[in-house]
Amino acid sequence: MRVAILAHDRFPDRAKTALGVLRYTDDEVVAVLDRAEAGRRVADFVSDVQDAPVVAGMDDLEAADVDALLIGIAPIGGGFEESWRTDVRTALESGCDVIAGLHYFLSEDEEFARLADENDCELRDVRRPPEDLTVSDGVAGEVDAEVVLTVGTDCSVGKMTVSMELARDAREAGYDAAVIPTGQTGIMIEGWGTPIDRVVSDFTAGAVEEMIVEKGQEYDYLFVEGQGSIVHPAYSAVTCGILHGAMPDALVLCHRAGRDAIHGYESFPIPPISTCVDLYDRLAQPICEGTVVAGALNTAGLEDESARAAVESYAEDLDAPATDVIRAGTEDVLEVLL
Amino acid sequence: MRVAILAHDRFPDRAKTALGVLRYTDDEVVAVLDRAEAGRRVADFVSDVQDAPVVAGMDDLEAADVDALLIGIAPIGGGFEESWRTDVRTALESGCDVIAGLHYFLSEDEEFARLADENDCELRDVRRPPEDLTVSDGVAGEVDAEVVLTVGTDCSVGKMTVSMELARDAREAGYDAAVIPTGQTGIMIEGWGTPIDRVVSDFTAGAVEEMIVEKGQEYDYLFVEGQGSIVHPAYSAVTCGILHGAMPDALVLCHRAGRDAIHGYESFPIPPISTCVDLYDRLAQPICEGTVVAGALNTAGLEDESARAAVESYAEDLDAPATDVIRAGTEDVLEVLL
Known part of the structure; x- marks a missing residue:
């Protein structure tokens, strides 16, 4: 899978998820989105992780080159920042899945849910636990x-x-x-x-x-x-x-x-x-x-x-x-x- | 408030909530509902708590005498037992509130929600936490x-x-x-x-x-x-x-x-x-x-x-x-x- 990682204004020091994914994922990271550092590369900041270009937004990428946009930062409280909306919208419109670990669930956002539906792609909120959990059996x-x-x-x-x-x-x-x-x-x-x-x-x-x-x-x-x-x-x-x-x-x-x-x-x-x-x-x-x-x-x-x-x-x-x-x-x- | 406590087939030994309420509530308990022990009294089983008659169901009570029906037992898993439905229905139809501490939320039950609405009474699921909780400040x-x-x-x-x-x-x-x-x-x-x-x-x-x-x-x-x-x-x-x-x-x-x-x-x-x-x-x-x-x-x-x-x-x-x-x-x- 080819992924882009959103980390606006926080890469690399306040982008724990983005860095973790760059370090350990088996997927190909095609770009990091950080409008504050556009034009540089991951390797300019961190040497021992997967390298990738840093771009200003999803508009700078060829839609066909990205399978999923991953939200790689989490503000205190786990909310969604409205300044990210354009990138998520662009991703969904070009058929990209969007993966997030926020307390705010993207799949409950009306616009995102509609766009995902229209473009046949997936909103994956990894912080939403499964509904069939229960108490431990002690085993x-x-x-x-x-x-x-x-x-x-x-x-x-x-x-x-x-x-x-x-x-x-x-x-x-x-x-x-x-x-x-x-x-x-x-x-x-x-x-x-x-x-x-x-x-x-x-x-x-x-x-x-x-x-x-x-x-x-x-x-x-x-x-x-x-x-x-x-x-x-x-x-x-x-x-x-x-x-x-x-x-x-x-x-x-x-x-x-x-x-x-x-x-x-x-x-x-x-x-x-x-x-x-x-x-x-x-x-x-x-x-x-x-x-x-x-x-x-x-x-x-x-x-x-x-x-x-x-x-x-x-x-x-x-x-x-x-x-x-x-x-x-x-x-x-x-x-x-x- | 005058309350009836539902404890079918479990009073008193497997009715921890019913007993706790009988022991400590400031409310008046007008009856315990247990079809297996109907005709007896609380005092026949437990001596140091509020006394009340044990009846077979809500039908045996005058609607005007009860302000709330309280579910006083919790099966393993916290589910709602369908054999209690008649009593809850009767309570709601006569304008009684119903208070429950089950994992199954009565307010999400279609029939109960409709009856509560029609009869202007309340379904209170005490096991539903408030929605505005957050992390501790350590204070x-x-x-x-x-x-x-x-x-x-x-x-x-x-x-x-x-x-x-x-x-x-x-x-x-x-x-x-x-x-x-x-x-x-x-x-x-x-x-x-x-x-x-x-x-x-x-x-x-x-x-x-x-x-x-x-x-x-x-x-x-x-x-x-x-x-x-x-x-x-x-x-x-x-x-x-x-x-x-x-x-x-x-x-x-x-x-x-x-x-x-x-x-x-x-x-x-x-x-x-x-x-x-x-x-x-x-x-x-x-x-x-x-x-x-x-x-x-x-x-x-x-x-x-x-x-x-x-x-x-x-x-x-x-x-x-x-x-x-x-x-x-x-x-x-x-x-x-x-």
Whole structure:
């Protein structure tokens, strides 16, 4: 599939979904839409992802060259910005599907629904959970597959990236491994998954369990994309539901170097790493055998030497192997997981 | 308000909502509907709640005597049983409101919606959360009110009952205290509240916070009805979201004497009481100052002497005061809370 990614005014630093897709998708990215950076290329900003031209809008692309337009940014609150309407309209009029992970569902927008219908193309709201979810049966622990869950000290510390890197490298090493996507970016990359933060709270564990049970029959290793943090004042419910729904055999604790308070909730300090490890281990224990066996530190922004020192110190705090998966690969961590 | 409570074939042992309402409502219960026990009285089964006749159906009541029909039972899955349709129809035709806490929303039933409209009465689905919920701001800890949360070792151990008893006795002792209802029975009794198990998982803490912030201005003590258990394989997400959203100053751990495994999930043993206390304390600690300071043991079914011994032993396990609120009152526990 050939996709264009909308990331107006936010590429690359505030376009987490666009970057995730550029890094991991098997699809061909024909362009990034960012009117503020039109004329440049992805490679001008980020070196280790798929390259593509940056254009001002859908009008700059040949309709025949694009199968889908993907909304690659999410404003706070997950709304739809009216300044994107022209691009979505142009895409639909030329028969392109449109894929979005917003809280605002494009398929409930009257104009978009009509255009999609008229032009026989699809509006895919990946953040809309399936309607047949239910409570957990408590059986994820029974699958044969080894289940690895990424957990975090906070949001936006790299749980999705770590899950993707671990699964990819495990596959390259000959293991039969898959990612279990639980958030909009992971779902866009993998083309399936359930947006756990949008399900009815009673069904949080059940929605994860359903994916584990289904994929546990097909694969030997499942890398579950975690969400939030168990010490997050707003999102810990989602984190807890994923932990108990997935019933992992092993946890990888993700952290961002230098972050010492919950992002956006700065009056809540992140506890010492050893306290976070202890809390995840104790919370998992009544439900499954998983404990934190490895760590992943996001050292973006640090010089190489500082990054190396930070990872070493993080491994000491964890009393377990650690890495920055982007800078230093996954070898040391996969060794304890596979 | 004069209410009739529907509890067909399940009164009293499998009618948790009906019993909760009979015990705590300020409304007058004119009858319980149970076709299997018609002709008897509530007092024939339960002695310490409001008494009322048990009748076979709405046809046995004078329409003018009833303001609302309340669905007081919930089958597994929360569906609507078609055998109740006649009673709901009769109620609506005689201008009675109908109040339900089912997952199946009566207001989305075509016949009921039409009848309610024609007869100018209301269908109140208390399990339908408000539509304007959002993520937590992390501010429940800032309210002046003292916040007490009931937590549990499992579902159905008495968290709602304990919250109601503590708040009522605190009020009788002259304190300005309210219950924060988080489940359908509590909401039916109090006439307001948010069904936390039905909100979008990302909004779990936020939905609780909103209630705490609102009522924290009006009252000196808030008794928050907890849900589920942090060691429950299916419902722990809801428990965790309530804990972090309410940011309590104190926790009361509820347990049912003799229960040693999660009800309905018997392969999951309930950890030792001291482990449960430790887990709640550690999970609360990064977010708020609350710890488990007291316990409530449900000794229903035990002889008096065994019950007393069980409560004593439970207090020892907790290393804190404990009581059975129904058998022995709340005095010892309120002493450490107020």
